[in-house]
Amino acid sequence: MRGLLALLVTLLAAPLAAKEDIVLGLSQNRVRITADFDGSEILIFGAVKRESPIIEPPLDVIVTLAGPSTPVTIHKKDRRLGIWVNAETVDIDAAPSFYAVASSGPTGEILRQTEDLRHSITVPRAIRSVGAASMTQNPAAYTEALIRIRENGGVYQSLEEAVELDQQTLFRTSISLPSNLTEGAYDTRVFLLREGHVVSRFDTVIDVRKVGLERWLFVLSREQPLAYGLLSLSLAIFAGWGASALFRAIRSA
16 A cells, blocks of 8 residues: 555655756846837747756747737628628727747647637737627627737747747747837747647736827826827828928929
8 A cells, every 4th residue: 555655655756856947138128219210029038947858848938028908899891782891899898909929830739729818929819809809790700800910010920830849848939019109018938849839938028108298298198188289280280281381482482
């Protein structure tokens, strides 16, 4: 009996001895949006920390970077009496303003659906559209349309085989950030997978903020919308008057 208990303890302790942790590094953990900001690139790199030799089967790595989530309203256009109108409107509960998924292999091959459901890793899983089912007979079509539109705009990215994994220990990838970033905390997650199962996970945050004149205008528009509107109107009038005066000066020269 004691021998059987000792064997069970040994078997239970084996997975603990083979635990693999993630040590992560970022080229930058803060992104500052200025008046001339035209995008940025984040280098994400790290290593797998082990207390025992590498085990089989081999690992895979998936990295996700997600911007703040907000509700989204999607309109379906239809031609009626020769005019294009909004035929149906569906509200998406929450969708990331930016979302990138980089992986060491094809996502459909290295990630099980159950793990995707549990951790919301792929782009479709990152979008919450529970309420859409009560608004349309085909809610999936609206989610697919949102993904397609944002992929074309570069704010949703599926980067398969973009993670370099060296000797089952070192990994690195880079993700390009567009110029039209939404301010906020960008959740960064790294997953280690073996045979489609998540065996380790690391979470951190990249802070994206407007600075300088961009920040001042953003705060003004949120906290004092009347003053922001008057300022915008004054600038438009001044710009129009300046352009007109310049045009008259050129004609009279």
